Amino acid sequence: MRFSARALPHVTAAAILSTVALAVPATSQPAPGDVPGNLVGGASSTCFWNYGAFGADPNFNNAYPDAGATYWAAYIRRPAGSTLSLTGTYPNARYFSFISYDRVGQPIDGVADYQIAPDPGSSNPFQPGARRDGPDAASTYTLDVDHAQNFDSATKQPLFTVRDPRNNEPERNNLLTVPTAAAQGGTGISLGTEIGSDGVTYELEQYLYRVYVPDNNGTITGNVPMPEPVLTLANGDRLTGQSVCDATDSESKDLKKTTGNADAIRLPDPTALNLDRKTYDALRHPETLAPGQQVQVFPAPGQPGKPLFQIGRPVENPATFPAEYNPGAERTVDWRGQYDRRYLLQMYTGDDAPGASLTPPRTGGGFYPNIHNNYMRAALSREYGQVAVVRGKLATSPKTSNGNPVMETGQVRYTSFCMNESVLTTRVMNCAYDENVPTDSNGDYTIVVSLAGERPVNANEACGNGWVEWSPKGDGGDDSNFGWFQVRNMLPDNNFRQAVQNTSTPGDELAVMGEYLPNVEYMSTEEFEKLGCSANGSIGLGSSGFGSSN
Structure with a gap:
């Protein structure tokens, strides 16, 4: 490694x-x-x-x-x-x-x-x-x-x-x-x-x-x-x-x-905990494999389960793979829910790869998941723009961080927005969580994701925009532009039908979550700065949510 x-x-x-x-x-x-x-x-x-x-x-x-x-x-x-x-x-x-x-x-x-x-x-x-x-x-x-x-x-x-x-x-x-x-x-x-x-x-x-x-x-x-x-x-x-x-x-x-x-x-x-370098390289770079070559990426040798293979093939844009960006689409990035490890890796192999499943079981993606959370993930790439601007509607949750005297209720117990490296390292860079995410009167938020050195000057509390740091190591391997953005919902109320937990089939994310499923727009730092303060009508966020020391 x-x-x-x-x-x-x-x-x-x-x-x-x-x-x-x-x-x-x-x-x-x-x-x-x-x-x-x-x-x-x-x-x-x-x-x-x-x-x-x-x-x-x-x-x-x-x-x-x-x-x-x-x-x-x-x-x-x-x-x-x-x-x-x-x-x-x-x-x-x-x-x-x-x-x-x-x-x-x-x-x-x-x-x-x-x-x-x-x-x-x-x-x-x-x-x-x-x-x-x-x-x-x-x-x-x-x-x-x-x-x-x-x-x-x-x-x-x-x-x-x-x-x-x-x-x-x-x-x-x-x-x-x-x-x-x-x-x-x-x-x-x-x-x-x-x-x-x-x-x-x-x-x-x-x-x-x-x-x-x-x-x-x-x-x-x-x-x-x-x-x-x-x-x-x-x-x-x-x-x-x-x-x-x-x-x-x-x-x-x-x-x-x-x-x-x-x-x-x-x-x-x-x-x-993570994937070995050889398996990850096969996942991340199918264009470097011989055409038609099959490399088993799941399960690991000696473990039970139907094999999933990465296939040697050209990809449309090797620099951004597996991130997708479709400006003008109802959702510009490919949001994928958490089902099992096989489906998680299908982000790289494609859902039509040998051994892929279109009806994955909801057993968790491995990496010691918290069963009380469920997740939406999207691969991002700085090749599309220096900053990723994430907008959506925030589920309500209890307020506790200031020592609030009574346990409140909410649509979920907790929501967080995290920037991670790839399955090679499974490392988190930075997160913002619900109490630190500002919303307007409709509950809408804006979060900016960028490298620390490319952070827009208006990605701050005074201008009503949140900020989550993009790892300078990218995927933790050789793609410094990769990022894995993850949204957590914890312990939803049964009456909150738009929770991540209510998705049940790959592809139903938007139909189930609606405005609670974020959208992403890429910009340069300068383009976002030109939007000024309160660019999307949101108000107030600290300089970041939770941060790492890097």
């Missing part, structure tokens, strides 16, 4: 992962000295939540994080017959959740904040209309982490939805962690097993904890401690603190011992 040194914390991990065979077990080992410094032991991490913090720079920036959120992961081995629970305090934030994943980053189960019943004597501040300003001591919860499948053998369906849950899912205080294999009607890929130094075989689990938009620019944890694990062994022994971490080997200490590798840590399958 070829990356700039500036992305080193992310790149080191990507390089580690890309050097491992694609059929690796879950306990793949990096070479000594190659463990990235902030993949484990980063900001606010604990011995149990040992992976992270993940997010925009300077955190470990991978798998398309939202720049307004911070993520931590636990990747453990589970003692047979044990029970595990998490005790925590509801954070002062817009949202938090727990989501479990299989080996390739597909979701198994997830529980959102409002679903988690409080401990006796406490209250849940994420319930609509709840007070958000109560004492932390009266805002605690307990969540059981069950080593079981999210699968109903009678109906052959998940017990709890992982496909576009809304804001009215049932109350529950448990998270399920075992993938459902294809033989049972699922798509899950086992995390595998691991033999400890005690000779015992352990099954593995991994889950992520997310916190979005802490109140009042507070700590990334939402001004509360990280959730604490409590493990009860099969013999009845109750463990807390470091004893839990040792029993579950959450810090990979025993793994280091059994492998003889002082730098060993558990790693997910390489394709869970």
Whole structure:
């Protein structure tokens, strides 16, 4: 892989992962000295939540994080017959959740904040209309982490939805962690097993904890401690603190011992985080392949599923591929919803490639998706213009960032607009989120996307235009003009029919979302500056939404 040194914390991990065979077990080992410094032991991490913090720079920036959120992961081995629970305090934030994943980053189960019943004597501040300003001591919860499948053998369906849950899912205080294999009607890929130094075989689990938009620019944890694990062994022994971490080997200490590798840590399958350079180059540059040559780009070797191929062929404009721009069309760019990984990669292969699907399942695109979000994505290219001007209508959402005392309702819980690199790096550059996006009386907004050095002087609050930074690394490879613009909708209300989650078939995006599906216009910096202030009637946005350090 070829990356700039500036992305080193992310790149080191990507390089580690890309050097491992694609059929690796879950306990793949990096070479000594190659463990990235902030993949484990980063900001606010604990011995149990040992992976992270993940997010925009300077955190470990991978798998398309939202720049307004911070993520931590636990990747453990589970003692047979044990029970595990998490005790925590509801954070002062817009949202938090727990989501479990299989080996390739597909979701198994997830529980959102409002679903988690409080401990006796406490209250849940994420319930609509709840007070958000109560004492932390009266805002605690307990969540059981069950080593079981999210699968109903009678109906052959998940017990709890992982496909576009809304804001009215049932109350529950448990998270399920075992993938459902294809033989049972699922798509899950086992995390595998691991033999400890005690000779015992352990099954593995991994889950992520997310916190979005802490109140009042507070700590990334939402001004509360990280959730604490409590493990009860099969013999009845109750463990807390470091004893839990040792029993579950959450810090990979025993793994280091059994492998003889002082730098060993558990790693997910390489394709869970990004694509290897060879696969990405075939996707991005079909014109460099021999005419008619077929290169399998999905799934990775050793993984189940029908193959998807990139075909060697000429493309109309290699410099802008795969971005499209059709001025005068009702929507000038190709917006694509999130279905599965295959469909995500069809942006490059085309929907008529061998192995492509026109009716993809809504299983998530991989890269550890948040099941409570759904996404619209469009490939952009600076070859069409220095700045991309994004206009649309903003869904309503609760206001929380100023420590608002009551949990409001809205059409969605959260909306963000993010500029990312490609599937080669899966890195986020910059985001703006709902409370920082100005709207006019109709709820319309304007967001300008550009390099920092080409930012129009009127892309600022005083002129009523927002700004999101375009990564100077483009796709993270050799196309510095590429950008992947992404719109998130979280936990829509059932009565909001224009949410991303209500799209169901590729091509229905405009019919379903209407004015909530943005449109894009390219301009030069000078052309946008000539529009002056309040060029599209919008008012007020800070200099940016969330930013990375680059």
